[in-house]
Amino acid sequence: MTSTLEEIYEEFEDLDRQDQSLFLLELGDELADLPDSARTDENLVHGCQSQVWLTVSCDGEGPDSYLEIIADSDSSIVRGLIVILQSAYRGMSARDILNFDVQAVFQRLHLQQHISPQRRNGLRGMVERILLLAARVAGQGAEDSKVETVAVKSTPQLHQTAVPFDAGLIRKQFPVLNHPLEDGSLPVYLDSGASAQKPQAVIDKQREVEERYFSNAHRGTYQLGVRIDEELEGARASAATFIGSATPDQVIFTPGTTAGLNYIAAGWGRRHVQAGDQILTTISEHHANFVPWQQLARERQAKLELIPLTEDGRIDIAGFQKLLEQKPRVVAVSGMSNMLGTINPVREIVRLAHDAGACVVVDGAQSVPHMPVDVVSDDVDFLVFSGHKVYGPTGVGVLYGRADRLEEMDPIIFGGHMIDQVEASGSTWAKAPAKFEAGTAPIVQAIGLGEAIRWTMDVGLAAIHAHERVLVRQVLEGLSDVPGLTVYGPGLEYRGGIVSFSVDGVHPEDLAALLDERSIFTRHGHHCTMPLHTYLKLSGTTRVSFAAYNTEADVTAFLSALRRAVSVLRH
Ligand code: PMP
DSSP states (O other): OOHHHHHHHHHHHHHHHOOOHHHHHHHHHHHOOOOOOEEEEEEEEOOOOOOOEEEEEESEEEEEBBBEEEEEEESSHHHHHHHHHHHHTTOOOOOHHHHHHHHHHHHHHHHHHHSSSHHHHHHHHHHHHHHHHHHHHHHHTTTTTTOOOOOOOOOOSSOOOOOOOOHHHHTOOOHHHHSSOSSSOOEEEEEETTTOOOOOOHHHHHHHIIIIIOOOOSSHHHHHHHHHHHHHHHHHHHHHHHHTOOGGGGGESSSOOHHHHHHHIIIHHHHHHHHTHHHHHHHOOOOGGTTHHHHHHHHHOOEEEEEBBBBTOOOOOHHHHHTTOOOOSSSEEESTTTOOOOOOOHHHHHHHHTTTTEEEEEEEETTTTTTTOHHHHTSSEEEEEEGTTSSSSSSSOOOOOOEHHHHHHSSSSSSSSSEEEEETEEEEEOOOTTOOSSSOOHHHHHHHHHHHHHHHHHOOHHHHHHHHHHHHHHHHHTTSSSSTTESSOOOGGGSEEEEEETTTTTTTHHHHHHHTTTTTTTTEEEETHHHHHTTOOOOOEEEOOTTTOOOHHHHHHHHHHHHHHHHHOOO
16 A cells, blocks of 8 residues: 555655655655556556556446556656555545546645656646546546547456547637638638648647747757757657657658658768669659659659559559569658548558668658558658648658668758767768757747647547548548549548549639638649649649548538539539
């Protein structure tokens, strides 16, 4: 049995900061071992610098069931904080926990003044998790308990409840979607493929940085400097977990997907692609994953060749294998096409390309926000994505590189922070990620991205993907009987949350304008895929693209506005 709260109060009373840390260490020794089955990713508490797993066991369901907090950490001081939480909530029902003022306990212990800002964040994360689990057991929605939804996988001996995916509740967290337009209507936002909206948590996080601890990163060792570094590196660690990178050092913050692909084409490509070499890509790539390779090929006198597509817009694997016989240096493909919606079989592409000795670059701008991605299992050489498509800020993105590939890659931007030694005669570079992050990082945006990633992981990418498929099915069925309408790309089996189409005799710009009149926001044009539009003999298309917050009602509104618009425009 661990100490009671009264005993802790008594011991803590007259301790100064240093002695409090020693006491927390001692308290940590009282903590019982956590069963291995509870050390799961789902039980990890976000916002802690150390690793913390937290779950509850309970004797039933409903507000009167009793909860026991079960947790552990790899930090001894955090173990001490867990003992305080266990003592504070001991013997309480779910209802009691939800009504309990735990902050008063922290205040009486002067904890907030004595622990580091990062630990305070971690403590807040643990309390939020406890409240969430208590709300679930009590049978309340996450909304009522003012905490975000997280997916908690059940572990055999612990009784846990999972929150179902609810796009309506998710949508409530997005201010832009709940802010009336000039005519009083709410936006039906169907352009997340261009940029997703941000949840309140991300907006708040950026504001928190600006208001409470902004300073430059990797510079000052004063308190603000330490805090900002912890936050920035915490964001990097979250991004690494998100894509399955073995270490955060392989995650480089960039201004976005376009910049990341240029870094790779120039920094890796110029060194490794020689005259006569072949670079493979597809006609369906976004310009960001096409033009840098075209430029590199021109500069190196290499050949840019196109992997053939099937009629429904998927990679033709037999055609790809044929091209691989010529031993290309690079294969650059997207995880998901931003026009066709095709999900490419990245793992198979990598396996085949590696057998042929090629380096594989994946443009994850559309795949990373919409489906689980694991760079280690897929064994990709490089993967890039943008913050603003994954519920995060603009101006920041991620370039992941396999450790050996990052060693082989030259920086293309030089200056402060990226150096090891600078002398009048020459300079040497720091190791990744610093080597590729010259100058001041997009600090606030990167920390915001970390929050967006934690938000996305809490909701669950598998759930987001499944939800978007439901919406895509509804769109495809709804569009199937509109006369003269052609949908591009494959069927549901190979498609993510994007549908592009054209309607005979209707200009995409006119269509977009009429949809806009009904506050339905779609994208029209070539979607930065001119080669694909030329190949399909189209000047432009209309695109709808989804995210976690879109609902079936959005699709219904879109389909009815589309029918009206088409009949008006055909007159
Ligand atoms: N690749 C794909 C597949 C995209 O959809 C986009 C954005 N539309 C990009 C690259 C470029 O992303 P960014 O503008 O954030 O650099």
